[in-house]
Structures are given as structure tokens and as C-alpha cells.
Amino acid sequence: MTARSAAGQPVGAARGAPGDRRRESRSKRASRPAPADSAALTSDAMRAALVASEPRAAADLGAIRIVRAPGRVNLIGEHTDYNLGLVLPAAIDLEIRIAFVPTDDRRVELVSSATGDRARFDLDAIGPRRRAWIDYVAGTAWALAEAGIAMRGLRGILVSSLPTASGLSSSAALELAAAWALADTPGGNIPPLSLARICQRAENAYVGVNCGLMDQFASACGVTGDAVLLDCRSLEFRPVALPLATHCLVVIHTGSTRSLTTSQYNLRRAQCEAAAAALAAENPAIESLRDVTPAMLPRVRALVGDAEFRRCRHVVSENGRVAETIDALAAGDLDAVGRLWAASHASLRDDFEVVSPELDALVEIATTVPGVAAARMTGAGFGGCTINLVARDAVDALRDAVAAEYPTRTGLAPRVYVVDAVAGAGFLAG
Ligand code: ADP
Ligand code: MG
Secondary structure (H helix, E strand, O other): OEEOOOOEEEEOOOOOOHHHOOOOOOOHHHHHOOOOOOHHHHHHHHHHHHHHHOOOOOHHHHEEEEEEEEEEEEEOOOOHHHHHHHHHHEEEEEEEEEEEEEEOOOOEEEEEOOOOOEEEOOOOOOOOOOOOHHHHHHHHHHHHHHHHOOEOOOEEEEEEEEOOOOOOOOOHHHHHHHHHHHHHOOHOOOHHHHHHHHHHHHHHHHHHHOOOHHHHHHHHHOOOOOEEEEEOOOOOOOEEEEOOOOEEEEEEOOOOOOOOHHHHHHHHHHHHHHHHHHHHHHHHOOOHHHOOOHHHHHHHHHOOOHHHHHHHHHHHHHHHHHHHHHHHHHHHHHHHHHHHHHHHHHHHOOOOOOOOOOHHHHHHHHHHOEEEEEEEEEOOOOOOEEEEEEEHHHHHHHHHHHHHHHHHHHHHEEEEEEEEEEOOOEEEOO
């Protein structure tokens, strides 16, 4: 059954339900690449699109290669990565794919099929950022060069089923897809975690976004059917089994534009660093908020302002909730997972202050649906998506509840994605 929103637009099955996009403003449509239908990401469709876009370069069909890089949904551990804490993302089957032909001319030329926009740069003269989407590709080339990884030029076309700027890490997926396409040997012949760190460097130092490692890690190191726990201090990681025989992961997009994201993100980061620095002045063993225990919180309250204290309390308590979620999943205790995700959402709302009213509405609605085991906002916040762990036979009821209540409460069209956990970036098989 496909649920209908108040305006009669489908909110079900949506691999980027086109009806929802029609409701977006003109300026939003113009500034954002719209996700493609999954049919556009098949090998045949991508080869045909590349041939149409690059008839000469792609004349030899056998020379065409396709790389894929998944987006990710974070199950718990929000704003902990840059504080060297714990995160639990899963790579998801909403992806960026690049079909390309390698060339010997050192020129990288890509078309984003969503906009038809063609962009290019020279591997030997990458130059400064242009403040455009190609920066994520050029920045990846810059960081790969810095790491001494050999690259080749290419002519390619980029297709994506991943909503952008929605907290599902389209930027990291673009970097990982670019890294796999650009490197002369598969994945640069280095471990996926190393490739993730190179892509993070691209986003930090070239694009100018001071993100932590989680997004690139998840896109690089995803495991089919599992979430992946990353300790952002030791960089140890391991797969974590999900109860997917009985439940599924449901991502719900608020349909709202993220606003003030970069400045607010940077402010939160600075507040976390200020709290850690105040403690470090007294105790040099403290290098980041990862080293702060719940027992130290009263001292933090005495040392820093109220906002810094609450940011710190969120990070410290969130690391505890990640560890407890791992235990609860291992024990099959989904009631506990539900309580932990609810506490994470409340902490992000009250202490970290990144939850928009739309995210709150989606979580509130989901919480009323029997069979929704756990629901919370996911990603950096200020708009974007929620993540829901839902009994398989309750997905339609969740869709119906969201369709019935969310548009009237917010005036926005939600998009519902039932996602699978998939493997990290690489060449597309077949
Ligand atoms: P998120 O990573 O949460 O999706 P970001 O703001 O970090 O959001 O990254 C979004 C940016 O990534 C877009 O503004 C665009 O520059 C780039 N991008 C993502 N997907 C595509 C795409 N399919 N085509 C072109 N650029 C893309
Ligand atoms: Mg991003």
C-alpha cells in the first residue's frame, strides 16, 4: 500500500518520490541536485547515459567502469565523532555512482546527471576550491595526490539516489565515489579506513567543512546487513548485527531545508572544544570530550558557561548511550534500544540544541505507532532525517501515520525510505 499525503502525493516507497520534490520551492530545486530513481543507477542505464554524454570517449563499451559509494544513516552517536567518541552508522542503499572511462590526459570531466552540470579540472593543476559540487571531487584528487596515490584522468557521469544536504552524507559518498574513480589501482590499494581519512581531509582542508570521520568511514567501511561501530579515538571498528529478520531501518526525511548548518555546526564544535580545553587546563590527560566521564560533569559546570556545559553533557552521555545500545542489540532488548534512542533525541534537543520542530514532530508521530521500536533524529540536525527501527509488519502503519499527521502539522511533505545496510564503496559488481 502506498500512503498519500494530504496533498495526494505519495509518501510511500519513495526512492526520492518525485511528487514530493514538486512541492519544493523553485530556489531549492535549482540549488540542489535531485536524487534519481533507482532505475537510473543500474549498470545499463549508467552506461547508456555515459555514451550519450561522452559519445567519443565511451565508444568502447568494454572500457566503461562503474563505482558506487553509499550514503549512511547514523543509528546513534551524534556529534560524537569530532569529540573522538563512539558512533554507530550503517551504510545504506541510497548511493552515488559514477560511470566513467579512464583517460591518459590528466583531465577529469564529470557531468552530474541531476542538473546536467558539466565540471572539469586538471589533475596537475587542481587549483583552489570553486564553491561548487566539483569541489568534493577536486578536493578528493588533491588529498589523494597529497597521500601519494597515483590517479588517472576520466570522463564520467555521476548519478545519485541519495538526497543531498539531508544528513545522509551525500558529500562523503561523493568523495568516496570520486576516490574509487580517480585512483589508478582499486581503492588506491590502501585499507578502506585510510581512504576514508583521505576523503575526510578533502572535506576538511579543501572544501572547508570541519566534519569528523564518521561519514567517510561509513561510506568506505560499510558492511552488508550490519551497522558498524567506530571508536573515533582508537579508530577500531567492528560490525554490529541488527535485528533485520524482524525489523527494518526506515529513514524519514522532514522535507525541510537545513538552515544555518555550517555556522551552527562550527559553533557546536567550538563549544565542545572550549569545554575540553577548560578541563585540560586542570588535567592535561584530557585531550578531548572523549576523556570526560559523567563523574567530571559537576566540575565542567563550574568551569564553563551553561551552553558549553550542556554541549559537553550531551557528548558524554551520548557515548554512554552508544555503548548501551550495542549491549541492548546484542541482548535483543529492543525496548532498551527504544529508550536509548529517545534519550539521545531528547539530549540532542535540550542539551545540544540541533533538533528542529519538524524532526521532533516526526519522532513524536513515530512513537505513537505500535511496532516502532526506536526513533530519533539522525545526522547533524537542523532539518534532515529521522531514523526508525520498525517491525516489518508495522512499516505501512508508520507510513500512514506520518502521511496523516506530518503535513498538517508542518506544511511539509515527508519522504519515507526503507533502507538496507550495504557494503562500503567500490566497483559495481556485474
Ligand atoms: P550531506 O552530506 O548531509 O548530504 P552536505 O552539505 O555535507 O550534506 O553535502 C551536500 C553537497 O554535496 C551538495 O551541496 C553538493 O555540493 C554535493 N553533492 C551531493 N550529491 C551530489 C550530486 N548527486 N551531484 C552533485 N553534487 C552533489
Ligand atoms: Mg556531508
